Amino acid sequence: MPVVKPYSPSDLKRVINELAPMLGDRIHLSQATREQHGQGEDSYGCLAPDAVIYPFCNEEIAQIVSLCNQYSIPVIPFGAGSSVEGHLLAVQGGISLDLSEMNQVLEINPADMDCRVQAGVTREDLNMALRYDGLFFPVDPGANATIGGMTATQASGTNAVKYGTMREAVIGLTVITPEGEIIKTGTRARKSSAGYDLTQLMIGSEGTLGVITEIQLRLHPIPETIKAAICSFETVAAAVDTVINAMQMAVPLARIELLNALQMQACINYSKLEGFEAKPTLFMEFHGTADSVNEQVALIKDISHEFGGSEFTWAETTEERNELWKARHNAYLATLKLQRDCKVLTTDVCVPISALATSILQAEKDAEASGLQSTIVGHVGDGNFHLLIVFDPSKSEQIEAAKQLSEKVVMKALALGGTCTGEHGIGIGKKHYLALEHPTGLNMMKTIKKSIDPKNIMNPGKVIDL
Numbered sequence: 001m002p003v004v005k006p007y008s009p010s011d012l013k014r015v016i017n018e019l020a021p022m023l024g025d026r027i028h029l030s031q032a033t034r035e036q037h038g039q040g041e042d043s044y045g046c047l048a049p050d051a052v053i054y055p056f057c058n059e060e061i062a063q064i065v066s067l068c069n070q071y072s073i074p075v076i077p078f079g080a081g082s083s084v085e086g087h088l089l090a091v092q093g094g095i096s097l098d099l100s101e102m103n104q105v106l107e108i109n110p111a112d113m114d115c116r117v118q119a120g121v122t123r124e125d126l127n128m129a130l131r132y133d134g135l136f137f138p139v140d141p142g143a144n145a146t147i148g149g150m151t152a153t154q155a156s157g158t159n160a161v162k163y164g165t166m167r168e169a170v171i172g173l174t175v176i177t178p179e180g181e182i183i184k185t186g187t188r189a190r191k192s193s194a195g196y197d198l199t200q201l202m203i204g205s206e207g208t209l210g211v212i213t214e215i216q217l218r219l220h221p222i223p224e225t226i227k228a229a230i231c232s233f234e235t236v237a238a239a240v241d242t243v244i245n246a247m248q249m250a251v252p253l254a255r256i257e258l259l260n261a262l263q264m265q266a267c268i269n270y271s272k273l274e275g276f277e278a279k280p281t282l283f284m285e286f287h288g289t290a291d292s293v294n295e296q297v298a299l300i301k302d303i304s305h306e307f308g309g310s311e312f313t314w315a316e317t318t319e320e321r322n323e324l325w326k327a328r329h330n331a332y333l334a335t336l337k338l339q340r341d342c343k344v345l346t347t348d349v350c351v352p353i354s355a356l357a358t359s360i361l362q363a364e365k366d367a368e369a370s371g372l373q374s375t376i377v378g379h380v381g382d383g384n385f386h387l388l389i390v391f392d393p394s395k396s397e398q399i400e401a402a403k404q405l406s407e408k409v410v411m412k413a414l415a416l417g418g419t420c421t422g423e424h425g426i427g428i429g430k431k432h433y434l435a436l437e438h439p440t441g442l443n444m445m446k447t448i449k450k451s452i453d454p455k456n457i458m459n460p461g462k463v464i465d466l
């Protein structure tokens with residue numbers, strides 16, 4: 001991909017020299033650091049930024065962004081680098097702003113069940129900080145992402161079916177605008193009707209509208225009783241029908257995740273799981289009082305038996321439960337190990353729950369016809385699943401076949417009233433699908449982007465092309 005930079009090398013030098021007295025050795029120019037920041041966990045390759053900066057506070061970011069704006073130098077916020085749609089590629093060069101030094105939990109308010117964190121706090125560190133207050137933060141993408149990155153990509157995870165996504169979790173933000181203004185959005189109130197909702201506008205903006213530096217989050221009490229189990233099926237259709245029925249009966253499951261037979265095989269190998277079979281399997285978790293959990297379990301057992309599900313295998317201890325979910329979170333890494341030197345193209349469609357079976361079964365059929373190995377793993381309680389397409393990046397026909405297969409899955413989801421991305425975001429990889437999904441809304445999105453970032457310095461080339 002050719003990189004066209006909207007600034008001259010001398011302007012970049014001027015900006016770096018001007019920032020040096022304030023930032024000192026927190027400006028990194030080495031090739032290794034730049035390359036590490038010019039890519040995510042995806043198959044889009046690497047386009048390195050010209051410099052990487054590690055800011056400590058809002059005021060520093062405001063100065064950096066304002067100076068970059070003056071010289072039209074792109075700014076690409078960087079969290080943990082775990083995004084999967086080419087979000088971090090420096091397609092027009094510029095500066096990567098790595099928020100990892102802004103990693104303080106600023107306040108925890110147990111009485112209101114909320115907290116305020118800096119953007120570089122990771123989800124695992126936040127849960128460590130919350131454990132003595134009997135609270136937890138439920139949004140759990142497979143990677144140990146930062147809260148800033150998760151807000152910017154509108155992430156979700158295995159708990160979303162009960163606790164919602166980042167959209168429900170974030171109630172306020174501090175944002176540095178492209179012109180270097182420090183603004184606060186939202187309040188600590190549970191709800192508000194005050195004006196345009198800037199918090200929601202920033203969630204999912206993928207670094208294209210400003211730098212998120214602080215996040216006010218809604219938290220949840222750790223449930224009195226937690227039980228986790230798996231149940232395997234002879235076919236994917238039977239597993240999906242179980243999920244659809246459970247959702248339609250409003251069983252308040254905390255987690256219900258599907259892994260198809262090949263994904264189970266990959267996880268058994270990668271995570272060295274014992275006593276599991278390579279069959280379509282549901283991973284489930286139940287939260288609540290002892291009575292309500294027993295009631296949920298009884299309902300789900302009835303439904304799964306109707307579709308030929310196996311007896312439940314229970315993860316009895318906290319350690320066993322953690323191992324189970326770790327194996328689930330490592331599903332992508334497990335798929336990567338299916339073939340030597342392969343890459344994985346990830347689809348992320350989400351459809352209405354009644355269309356889930358059609359969508360998944362068609363994806364399986366298309367995958368088989370493509371001749372490529374593919375696994376399926378999904379947050380099926382939300383209607384969201386990933387077809388992980390394995391391909392050899394040295395074989396052009398496999399690259400093409402993977403792209404075609406991915407396109408088929410997305411087009412089917414759109415035809416069923418779904419979305420091209422349930423949680424990973426648009427990045428550079430799904431821009432053309434955004435136009436197909438929102439043909440009437442795209443112009444308003446462009447207007448918003450142009451009015452907030454008229455010089456297009458914030459993560460240019462992502463989400464929408466101007």
Ligand SMILES: Cc1cc2nc3c(=O)[nH]c(=O)nc-3n(C[C@H](O)[C@H](O)[C@H](O)COP(=O)(O)OP(=O)(O)OC[C@H]3O[C@@H](n4cnc5c(N)ncnc54)[C@H](O)[C@@H]3O)c2cc1C
Pocket residue numbers: 040041076077078079080081082083084087088099119140141142143145146147148149150151152153154155156157158206207208210211212213329330332333423424459462
């Ligand atoms: C193994 C694996 C499993 C995954 N599972 C899931 C899953 O279950 N659910 C899910 O939603 N995702 C999943 N992902 C994708 C990824 O973890 C999420 O997209 C995550 O939210 C990215 O956070 P990050 O901190 O790594 O952000 P980065 O990758 O560093 O950045 C992502 C985007 O956000 C922008 N950004 C980052 N920080 C800020 C900030 N402070 N202000 C403004 N913009 C910012 C960046 O510019 C970029 O556009 C998975 C990824 C992997 C590798």
